[in-house]
Amino acid sequence: MEQVNQTTVTEFILDGLTNNPGLQLPLFLIFLGVYLVTVVGNLGMIILIMFSSQLHTPMYYLLSSLSLIDCCQSTVITPKMLMNFVTEKNVIPYTECMAQFFFFCAFAIAECHMLAAMAYDRYVAISNPLLYNVTMSYKVCLWMIAGVYGMGFLSATAPAFFMMRLLFCKSNIIRHYFCDLFPLLELSCSSTFINEVLAWSLGSFNILIPAITILSSYIFIIVSILHIHSTGGRLKAFSTCSSHILAVALFYGSTAFMYLQPSSVSSLGESKLSSVFYTIVVPMLNPMIYSLRNKDVKIALKKLIQKVSFHSTKSEFH
Template sequence: MKNHTKVTQFFLEGFEGHLGLQLGLSLLFTLLYTATLMGNLGMIAIITVDAHLHSPMYFFLKNLSLLDICYSSVITPKAMLTFATGNKVISYNGCATQMFFFSLFGTTECFFLAVMAYDRFVAICNPLLYKVIMSKKTCTLLVAVSYFFGFLNCCTQTGLTFSLSYCEPGEINQFFCDVPAVMKASCSDTFVNEIVLLAVCGLIIIVTFTIVLISYGYIVATILNIPSVEGKRKAFSTCTSHIMAVSLFFGTAFFMYGQPGAISSPNQGKVVSVFYTIVIPMMNPLIYSLRNKEVKAALKRHLTKMIFLH
């Protein structure tokens, strides 16, 4: 190991291809990122200004939109520049910083989705106590706890990954500093790190997804006991957006971090990474706005006001 030259920077290999493909990817990432910012900032704005949306569900949705902006912003701007300029270099500290914040926001989103499932459980299964149970203090605490677990995981993953030795040429077979890809670029034995990655990320996915499943188990049972068809439809409509978001996020997260092949399939991982780092943060506001009558009504109210003011 001492005969190797330690790296001070890494090279993000990204996607192989000619200049036209790289410029096309830069344009695609730019369009997706712009849509992500507009959609999530729009969601934050409409929830903030519309009094009808000042409820726990929309408090969590507002925080999810903020999280999606941060989550995507850690990766996408750097990827856009890499594809556009061909400069694949990222500093050692820059790579560690990117990994830290990406792990922080990604893990926090896992817990956020579990918290939002619990919120729907309380709203449908205990509607009379909903405002008491989901008080402002409780909602703030649940958001803080989500970030706390995100912080624990990002410290663990980043600390362990950068405790490894990295030698020249320092090539990372990914378009950003993701844990499995950076780990594979190490010239140290990574067995312990791989086990920790699988155990910790697997545990996070299992725990949060179990909370979601249990919550929706009770929700489905409660909905089935509602006598009217209209009542069942209305109750279920409040959950469909969240179910779609959960399915997309946990499906890709499990593929990347929750199964043993995560380290050994970097090429497949690149394609999936595009989906969960860029596409999902862009889709979340679309899912929640297009499938939510209250959000659509709020948008209509404020658009009408703007038109009449002009």
């Protein structure tokens, strides 16, 4: 029996976004700024909803859960990517790489289902406003949020488990800025058939099923809006959905472009660009989309600022 000399990889080197030395510092500053805005924006949204009693509704509980997912997703990816701009070699241990892959999958899948849950919430609010408090009770909302997180982490378990069963012995350089599926599969010297089938089937399920839920919800929403006789009522109904539609378009557009096309079709540059969009840019934009286009959030923010400034002024006098 001929023995094959195979060396198992214990650490990887992340190739990063670019190898151009002149772009390292500008990109570091840009993405550091993006990450800080993302964390402050999403945590700010969570705190605002937590301390504003007028925002204690299922719609905003779902929004705060989306903000938590976005904050976690960005934290899983961005800090390690920033290291690539300031170090000669961005080394990531095997176990840390597998953990990053698992949490990236979990939060990306959770975001898909959270956007679907938010679409269903808007459908109930517009189509059945009189039954909204019964249909979307706090208990139902809590179960929906738990289901979203459960779906994310359960769906990520199988791909992560079979990824850890692969043998990596070709190279240890990942041609990406994080431990993503296809760049890791490229490095494997064992069969990746199960991984590819899982990726396609779970990817299709977790992108298409929420997308169908969102599309169906908005078809019913449009029908309900058309039955509203007053122009003001139609505009108010549409304005409650416009932020969510924009968030869905940004996230699903970039995700579908990345994962629902054959790997032979997408180039490395396109994959990185698409990944930057939904792992880094979209988590930053979501709080802006929901705050700038939402009157209730603006009013709650003003009230919270006034309350904080009043208490700080009062404490100075004492």
